[in-house]
Amino acid sequence: MIKHFIPRSNYHILGQIGQGQFGQVYFAISRKTGEFVALKSLAKGFPTNRFLREFSCLVSLRHPNIVACEAIEYHGKGRYLVMEYCEGGTLRNLMNVSAELSLILCLDLITDILAGLEQAHQQNIIHCDIKPENILLSLTADKWIGKVTDFGIAKTVQDSSNDNLESGYTGSPAYMAPERFYGKYSYACDIYSVGIIFYELMIGQRPFSGLPGDLMLAHLNERIKLPNVVPQLLQDIIRKALEKLPQKRFLSAQSMIDAINIAKNKLNFNQEYTKLFTHINLSNLTPKLSEFTDFSLSEKINQIVNNNKNIYFATQNKVIKLSWELKKTEILNFNQSINKLIILSQGCLVLTQKPYNNTFQSLFYYLSENKPFQQVTPFFQLNTKILKFSCSFYEHWLATIYKTNKHGITAEFKILSLASLSLLNSPKFCPFPSQLIILDKRYGLALFPRFFQENKRTYLYLFNRRGHFLKGFSIPLLISELTPNKANPYELFSIETIKPNYGILININPFKITRISLEFIPNFIIGESWGYGLADTTGKLLLLDRNGDYIGKIDLNIRITAMTGLNENQLLIATWENETAKLFILDIDFAEKM
Template identity: 55%
Template sequence: MNPTFPYRSNYRILGKIGQGQFGQVYFALRRHRGDFVALKNLGPGFPTNRFLREFAYLVSLRHPNIVACQAIEYHAKGRYLVMDYCEGGTLRNLMESSDQLSLETSLKLVTDILAGLEQAHQHKIIHCDIKPENILLSLTPQGWTAKITDFGISRLSQESLNLPPGSGYTGSPAYMAPERFYGKYSYGCDLYSVGIILYELILGERPFSGLPSDLMLAHLNQRIFVPDRVAEPLKAILLKALEKLPQRRFSSAKEMLDKVALAKTEVCPSPVYCLIALPLDSPLITPEIKLLNQVSFSQKISHLEVNNNNIYVGIDKQLTCLNYDDSSLTGLPNHQQEISFNEPIKTFEIRPQGCFILTKRKTTGTAQYSLYCYPNQAVLNSSLVAQILPPFESPQFLSSLDIQGKWLAVISTKNNHKMTGQFQVFNLPHLSIVHAPNICPIPSQLIALDHRYGLALFPRNSQGNKRTFLYLFNRRGRFLKGFSLPLLLSSLTPNPSNHYELFGMEDIEPHYGILIKLKPLKVTRIALDFMPKFIIAQDWGYGLANDKGTLLLLDRDGQKLSQIELSLSITAMTGFGEFNLLIASWSRKTAQLFTLDLRSYLVLNDD
């Protein structure tokens, strides 16, 4: 009997992550433990017997390659299955990325699927709907772990369940074994589906395509064709897994698993660390870049920001402001004015109040930090620069401004204590403390996500266990519940269109770009053929560049748009307007500024 409503749920729903035939799947936080789960909503239209059957199957199938069901949660309009949450998305998401999975990774994912099926078959359960959409991915330091989900139409083996001929079928025709089309079920049905997935992973397409009726005829009558470029051990596996008669296929998931594992040792004899195959010949585009007229400096530019008609240039202890007639930054600057500080500029950021400049001066065993604000719409004048944070001495110091410039989060250490520090949040501009300081470990970065919340990164590499812990904090100076990823990430760049989307790089080789979406949590790896030194985030996506002038453009989902060769020695980079980059270069002891219009390079994947 359902409990009385209303009552406080054990889970806080954070967003919808999927829509199925009988309900939705939600991303949720378990309130008392702080971990993430998936809630599969089974509404009134979902038959009770099927609900109980799926729950019974999932409870009995405890295996690393099967998504576990943890509980049933009732709510006012139905019930949820509480499932493991897999932050890597589905296998379909991974297959549809612009990158091709390496052969080793593809075979590893297939062995995961077969291991999960072996467990299910041992319990006399036939999944009946194996397809990339029903394979979820859990992130690991080495790649992904594949987990089977959605046992909603699963059947017991024919020894336990006799179905009448012509009883119809349910499932996905593109991945269905021939006998499934006339209501027959066997363990071989699942192995046939795995064969289709393996074919698609290796060759980039399924063996059969078309409308459901075309697919049915192809599965029933058409022999598959495996190109000669497929290695013989894999070709033999595909031909056997995709036999029309189930008795000619592998006798069990274990047999197919052993064959795939053996083939992997033959076609990938040495360890391969590439998860995603890089393109063999990435085209490099040489674009037209524009030099800003009469703008040059005798020292390297280390910091760049653009605010409306102003360019802010940071060089050592000097801040230079270039003012233009309009935001296109064309023509000659109206003014070029400088302010000098007593300490080198560490960072500066643009906020509604103006440009906030953090300076750092090293002293014996410690450092001194100061925060200044140069107001917007003012003529650059040292008398207008307000010192927000007086000289602050600390061996280690991290800070982050919220996007509205109303509070400042700071972590600092005392007495050379490198393990823990004081976490404080100050209201600006009066610098009042909103809460007593908290003692916490030293993170690698503080990030202001929006006007209410921030994020702290804590990478840990202990005895080969590589993880990054991410903790939310609020503007009142309190840490909230966090989560961890099996990756080493020391810094992330939020996207201005959605500060809950962040891009970073793995700290250990091989280096992959990591795109994290927090609402709901999804982590995407992007293969790169160079290590970027500069990462800028814009409404359209991300620009990654190294100091030699190679520039890679990615969209908001991490898909590659263009790779550009600038032939510049880059020292700083920022975005401005909708589709422009401002780039600082250093050559022949001269620093110059260039602009690049990206519009023609952001639509190459629209075809």
């Protein structure tokens, strides 16, 4: 009996990220290089020639503004196009944010699309389905780069002259040139589609709407209307791109780029124009704030953590435990300064530091809820001040990394079991990160921001509980600290180090980075099941959902010193006024926000 050998795929699929012309699109990682890729599958019954058509188009196109096709993958479960992975989502995602994109960003994105099309047109390829969903975004330190994708219904110049060409899969009526409805194709069709996107970026909506029949009549007969807020130079470009007759449009994508560049030089871009976003559309929410009764303190509360059973507060050298059900308060004094609290399912981890023999001594205390709340001895200590640590919420393991020499560039990395307080690995030496995060019972994440001349990147490496660093990845931004979401620790929020008026939402699986414009620089960030809460010390509060979309803002006009999520509908906020610390509960009315 002959057995057929089915080779193992070169890529490990991590999850589905979309639906393409041919079938599903998957997020995957290369088994050889560790690079992220997108795999476009061919659904059963779909014509193979269309699959191969896109492959043949893409392999002939190599350009920074076209999503690259790396290979075609055959294996036992099917066939895939192996595509470059773009972590910034689609242009449609960006256009849907509740913030106005700056004019210069809009012009740059249109130029990116046209540059990709110019390359395709030079290879005699007509895309035939240009729309925001088919423009993927790659993040840079300063903006996004637009990349044309999905050549599944692309035609060649030879196809356009073939009257017997098969019908169907014609594209998206909202972005189709008039002649497309009669089965005619040319480079000018793509120019027209770009003109629709340009109009949409300028106005916030497409020039024509309705059912496919309504759209066809509008594209054939209606003239566009542009308000005076659009500069006349740009109005002229949009009108020319959207001429009904193809011969009246720009002769090439490059000629439209040239017109945009001339307009850029003539327009006086002030500082507002050069921002990524010029205005944020935020709802002002009415605060529902109530003071936490029978609680006041003469010391400032610096940290709050909560595990839904007990709330722990930290002052400079006190930890206060508040039993939510029993309404009982207990206080534990320390002889050292409290550096950090980490909440656990059955207690709290406390890091304290004090001077010791010309250095510092870092002491770890475990405050278990199964034992009396009283003075405990440290279970672990390090003779250093320069360290990072993180612990699993369910108390499986603790990761620490520290410098024994403050001038050194390497650090000692250790993993401990909290149950047995024993080392799980032999100490390893590695570069010192800006943060360690335990994601779950198996994996953690280490951040390494690096700034070499003009190259700003942050490297993120997964590590396991045995202390082995796995293949990492990087982003073209500087971030130094991430806040995991309690509902999914693989969703993390951060603030750009160099541009702190931008928030960064990172979803590790599937890998996606969302840049969010902020009205203020937050001092406190929490990640809850409903989204993210950002606040500053003056009482300004911004609420975002899990996708990074704005829910609304609140101005509490109080001096905030710490904040945590209390439950799905409430935040607990510590304040400091008149030398007194107080606690407030903020009710969140989601029906009002949504």
